[in-house]
Amino acid sequence: MREIRNLILDPHPVSVSHWTRIGGGESDITINIIANNDLPQLEVRNSTDGGGRGVGLLMDLPKGEYVFGLYLHWANAYTPGDQWIEVKQNDVILSDFRYNGYGKYYLTKFNVAQDADTQIILYLPTSSYNARFIARYLSLMTKGDWDTMRNLKNSDGTAANVRWFAPPKTAAAGVVSTPVLDCGEVIDAT
Numbered sequence: 001m002r003e004i005r006n007l008i009l010d011p012h013p014v015s016v017s018h019w020t021r022i023g024g025g026e027s028d029i030t031i032n033i034i035a036n037n038d039l040p041q042l043e044v045r046n047s048t049d050g051g052g053r054g055v056g057l058l059m060d061l062p063k064g065e066y067v068f069g070l071y072l073h074w075a076n077a078y079t080p081g082d083q084w085i086e087v088k089q090n091d092v093i094l095s096d097f098r099y100n101g102y103g104k105y106y107l108t109k110f111n112v113a114q115d116a117d118t119q120i121i122l123y124l125p126t127s128s129y130n131a132r133f134i135a136r137y138l139s140l141m142t143k144g145d146w147d148t149m150r151n152l153k154n155s156d157g158t159a160a161n162v163r164w165f166a167p168p169k170t171a172a173a174g175v176v177s178t179p180v181l182d183c184g185e186v187i188d189a190t
Helices: 143-150
Strands: 019-022 029-036 039-046 054-061 064-075 084-089 092-098 104-112 116-123 132-142 162-166 178-181 186-188
Touching: 019 029, 029 054, 029 132, 039 054, 064 084, 064 143, 064 162, 084 104, 092 104, 116 132, 132 143, 132 162, 143 162
Parallel strands: 104 186
Antiparallel strands: 019 054, 029 039, 039 132, 054 116, 064 104, 064 132, 084 092, 084 116, 162 178
């Protein structure tokens, strides 16, 4: 069986240490981990008006095709198209798409042409004081791993519908991942 990997360093997430503020400092943007039914989620809040604020995750990715996904659990001060995800490398935008609602799983595919740091940025609403979003089920994997995961079958031959996986928060011996099945609409921004 082929091994597939979620490349996000903290996909549950349980820590904010890998995320950096974009377009503001600690007084403008807060990043927290909150629990919902014991499920950790990334909460990002903008405490002032103004656009171009959010959080970024820097990844060192080799050349190749990738798929990034997240479940946007909730957002307030939301106007369709007012929040977005951007993937950049050396200030070149590799992917840029806008959310059209919450309670949905969003995907974007992008191509890394050279080995270099790649930044994934989750932007807040552009002009809303105290705007926030809550995300979970973060994933980044090669396009090949994504395709393999989406093509997994149950023992009876039906589609397994796995959308996300990560090492368990408390790993028992021999436990490789915690899968999440399809939940809600999938928005494929490619």
